Each structure stands twice: as C-alpha cells, then as structure tokens.
Amino acid sequence: MTNDSKPTPTGLALLGCGTVGTGVLRLLQHKDGLKVRAIAVSDVHKDRGAEVDSDLVGEDIDSIIQRDDVSIVVEVMGGIEPARTAIRNALNSGKHVVTANKALLAQHGAELFACAHKNGVELMFEAAVAGGIPVVRALRESLTGDRVEGFHGIINGTSNFVLTQMSEFGATFDDAVAEAQALGYAEADPAADVDGHDAAQKLQLLMYLGFGLSLEQQVRDIRGIRALTPLDFRHSEAFGYRVKPLAVARRNADGVAAWVGPALVPMGHMLANIGGVYNACFLHSEGLGALLLSGRGAGMMPTAVSVVGDIIECARKQRGTKGRAPMEGTVRSEVLANMDERQRIFYLRFTVVDEPGVLGRLASSLGSFGVSIERLVQEEPGGKEHTEIVVLTHLTKQTALKAALNDIDASDFTLAETLWLPVEDPDS
Numbered sequence: 001m002t003n004d005s006k007p008t009p010t011g012l013a014l015l016g017c018g019t020v021g022t023g024v025l026r027l028l029q030h031k032d033g034l035k036v037r038a039i040a041v042s043d044v045h046k047d048r049g050a051e052v053d054s055d056l057v058g059e060d061i062d063s064i065i066q067r068d069d070v071s072i073v074v075e076v077m078g079g080i081e082p083a084r085t086a087i088r089n090a091l092n093s094g095k096h097v098v099t100a101n102k103a104l105l106a107q108h109g110a111e112l113f114a115c116a117h118k119n120g121v122e123l124m125f126e127a128a129v130a131g132g133i134p135v136v137r138a139l140r141e142s143l144t145g146d147r148v149e150g151f152h153g154i155i156n157g158t159s160n161f162v163l164t165q166m167s168e169f170g171a172t173f174d175d176a177v178a179e180a181q182a183l184g185y186a187e188a189d190p191a192a193d194v195d196g197h198d199a200a201q202k203l204q205l206l207m208y209l210g211f212g213l214s215l216e217q218q219v220r221d222i223r224g225i226r227a228l229t230p231l232d233f234r235h236s237e238a239f240g241y242r243v244k245p246l247a248v249a250r251r252n253a254d255g256v257a258a259w260v261g262p263a264l265v266p267m268g269h270m271l272a273n274i275g276g277v278y279n280a281c282f283l284h285s286e287g288l289g290a291l292l293l294s295g296r297g298a299g300m301m302p303t304a305v306s307v308v309g310d311i312i313e314c315a316r317k318q319r320g321t322k323g324r325a326p327m328e329g330t331v332r333s334e335v336l337a338n339m340d341e342r343q344r345i346f347y348l349r350f351t352v353v354d355e356p357g358v359l360g361r362l363a364s365s366l367g368s369f370g371v372s373i374e375r376l377v378q379e380e381p382g383g384k385e386h387t388e389i390v391v392l393t394h395l396t397k398q399t400a401l402k403a404a405l406n407d408i409d410a411s412d413f414t415l416a417e418t419l420w421l422p423v424e425d426p427d428s
C-alpha cells in the first residue's frame with residue numbers, strides 16, 4: 001500500500017507503442033489503478049511525442065517482461081516473432097497477457113492458450129477481433145449458455161472502408177488503401193486486409209469460441225476485394241444488393257461451413273448498411289435468435305478500448321476482486337443529472353374539443369410557460385366531436401413542459417391526458 005493507503009497500482013509492460021499502443025497509453029492516463037512500468041519498441045530513437053515517457057522505453061523485451069513490478073504484459077507489436085516467444089515467456093513467468101494479435105493467435109493460439117492454462121494465468125484477446133466491438137466477451141461469457149448456429153460478419157475495417165470509399169465516394173482502390181493506412185486501420189502489410197487473411201484469422205478465433213472448432217483447422221475459402229470495380233457496385237445495387245466484405249461461418253450437418261470474401265448482401269439487411277471502418281458481428285444462436293454487435297472495427301482508440309478492458313479484467317483477477325463492481329481507480333465517479341433542467345425537443349399530442357378558439361388557447365398556454373412551437377398539425381375532424389393536435393416544440397426544459405401540460409390537461413377543452421414524447425437522436 002502507498003502512504004495515502006490507496007492500493008499499489010497494477011504494473012504493466014507494453015510490448016509495442018504504435019497505433020494501438022499509443023491509444024492504450026492515452027486511455028491509461030485516466031486509470032489510477034494501472035501503471036505502465038516499461039515499454040518495448042523496435043526503434044528507441046523514434047520521436048514518440050510527449051505522451052510517451054521516454055524513460056520507460058527500451059528494446060530488451062525479455063528483461064521488461066521479467067520485471068518484478070510487472071504483472072500484466074500487453075502485446076501490441078503484431079507479427080509472429082518475437083511476439084510468440086514474448087507471450088510464452090510472460091505466461092511461463094506467471095504474468096497475465098493481453099494481446100491484439102490475431103495473426104499470432106490464429107497460427108499459434110492452441111500452444112499459447114495451453115500455456116496460459118498450464119500457468120493459471122489469462123491470455124486475453126478482445127482487440128484481436130473486430131477492434132472495439134466486445135464480440136469475444138459476448139461469445140466467451142454472454143452466449144455460453146446458448147448454442148451458436150451461425151455467424152455473418154464484417155470483420156475487416158480496412159476492406160469495408162476501402163469498398164465504402166470506392167462505392168460511395170468514387171475513390172480508387174489504391175487511394176482508399178493509402179487512406180486506411182494513414183488512419184491507422186491497416187495491418188503492417190495491408191495485403192493481409194484486402195486479400196482476406198486478416199478476416200480469416202479473426203473468423204478462426206470466433207469459431208474457436210462459438211463452435212469449439214480447434215485452431216488447427218484453418219479457413220481455406222478466402223477471397224479478397226482487389227478484383228472489384230465500380231461496375232460491380234453499380235450492378236449489385238441495381239439488383240437490390242450491396243457488396244460487403246463478409247466472413248461467414250454456419251453450423252451444418254457435415255461441420256461448420258466457413259468462408260471469407262466480398263459478397264452481395266440484400267440492401268435492406270442491417271449488414272448492407274455497415275459502412276466505412278465500422279464492423280458488425282451478426283450472430284444466430286438457438287435460444288436468443290439474432291444478435292447484432294456493431295462499432296468501429298479498427299483504429300487507435302476503438303482498439304485500445306478493447307485492450308484496456310482486458311487489462312482491467314486481468315487486474316481484477318490478479319487482485320482477487322469479486323463480483324461485477326468497477327475496479328477502484330478505473331471508473332470516474334459521476335452523479336445523476338437533474339432531468340427537469342435538461343433542454344429537449346418534445347412531441348406532444350393533445351386531444352381537445354373541436355371548437356373555434358381552442359387552438360389559440362392551447363398555443364397561448366404553451367407560450368405562457370415558455371414552451372415554443374416548432375411545428376403544429378391539426379388532424380382532420382372526420383365527423384368526430386374531438387380533434388387531435390400534434391406539436392413539435394423547440395428546445396424546452398422538462399419543468400416548463402410539465403407545467404404547461406398540467407395547465408392544459410386541467411382546462412375544459414382537453415378531453416384526455418396529453419401524450420408527450422422526447423425527441424432523442426442517438427447520434428447528436
């Protein structure tokens with residue numbers, strides 16, 4: 001324990017400080033309970049800006065892993081070696097490991113998961129599949145009580161970004177790939193993305209979790225997106241489809257049918273509308289039915305969110321934290337805001353007598369409480385003695401709205417309690 005009796009922060013070693021590693025450091029700035037003790041890179045002389053403490057940076061991966069003050073090793077270097085040896089050494093030294101490296105896990109996962117098991121430590125990999133989308137956690141935890149029947153996903157952000165740039169903005173293939181690289185989406189060699197291998201590695205990890213398929217069984221039916229031209233987008237759309245870079249696995253009587261490649265998806269399907277760097281995992285399981293998880297599938301911060309989530313899970317294990325309460329020092333404490341004071345737009349439906357002057361009285365009551373009308377529609381009476389008036393307000397405080405509705409609902413021209421609904425745009 002430190003002097004002010006806070007628990008000693010959990011020590012981390014970061015192997016790699018590129019796109020993902022830098023995002024991880026950024027998120028960890030706000031997590032008192034976790035402290036990076038050392039960072040391994042391939043070029044110690046590279047300028048990494050003020051975000052990276054140069055005193056922590058070194059090249060000797062093994063001595064960094066073996067430090068006594070490090071209990072979690074975070075591998076965000078990529079590639080097979082030295083990542084494979086580093087992870088194996090860390091696990092054998094009793095350290096938990098978090099990795100984003102799907103290429104390594106798809107090829108050597110069986111050995112590395114066995115090593116973690118033997119040493120009683122975690123090897124976590126949420127960021128290895130679909131960037132910031134918690135699909136590994138969904139399969140490993142939430143859906144374990146169900147039987148997964150099928151998976152349809154867009155799990156390569158670069159390919160989806162490239163196809164979107166080409167089909168919607170007329171970009172060339174090469175320009176779109178260069179942009180994906182500049183945005184930090186692409187693998188060190190972007191051929192892994194556009195030729196389908198990255199998606200196949202991720203699909204293998206998903207099938208391991210969802211179908212218990214051994215990692216030794218490699219997906220063979222893999223196609224990339226290089227051959228597509230604007231003509232394909234145009235004609236697919238004319239037929240009612242959109243071209244999407246899919247990864248598919250379906251449970252069949254003779255085994256799991258798995259393939260990766262661009263395919264025509266019906267325009268009305270949710271997957272057809274997942275564009276840019278967004279990924280989507282569309283799962284079918286026996287009890288639950290369809291489940292769609294979607295979000296940013298590549299890039300610095302979305303991927304870092306998954307890495308740091310795994311780090312915190314390991315830290316909880318290491319500290320013996322029980323239950324689901326947030327780990328101390330990892331969640332910023334908030335208070336509930338007063339809803340009455342929030343400004344929102346409201347939809348109102350008044351049921352009133354159909355008589356001259358009612359509309360004026362209604363509008364003047366709203367105005368007297370400071371509720372301003374943006375739009376107003378009166379329904380055709382259609383022979384009834386009452387009518388319905390629908391209003392969309394400007395931004396209004398809920399207190400003002402409720403006061404106005406109390407007044408209107410108590411009046412002699414109102415026949416039923418007024419319905420009010422807030423307008424809520426999740427993207428604003």
Ligand code: NAP
Nearest residue numbers: 016017018019020041042043076077078100101298299303
């Ligand atoms: P990156 O930007 O190329 O960064 C790689 C980092 O690892 C660099 O800091 C590099 O050092 C270091 N490194 C490479 N080889 C090393 C070695 N032999 N010894 C020590 N350090 C070494 O790669 P990234 O995009 O962050 O990707 C990292 C991993 O995350 C990969 O496994 C990738 O598949 C995975 N991933 C990436 C994304 C994404 O959107 N980028 C999303 C999900 C998963 P220098 O800085 O000195 O060159």
Ligand code: HSE
Nearest residue numbers: 156157158186187298
């Ligand atoms: N290169 C990968 C992609 C990174 O584009 O999806 C995320 O795994």
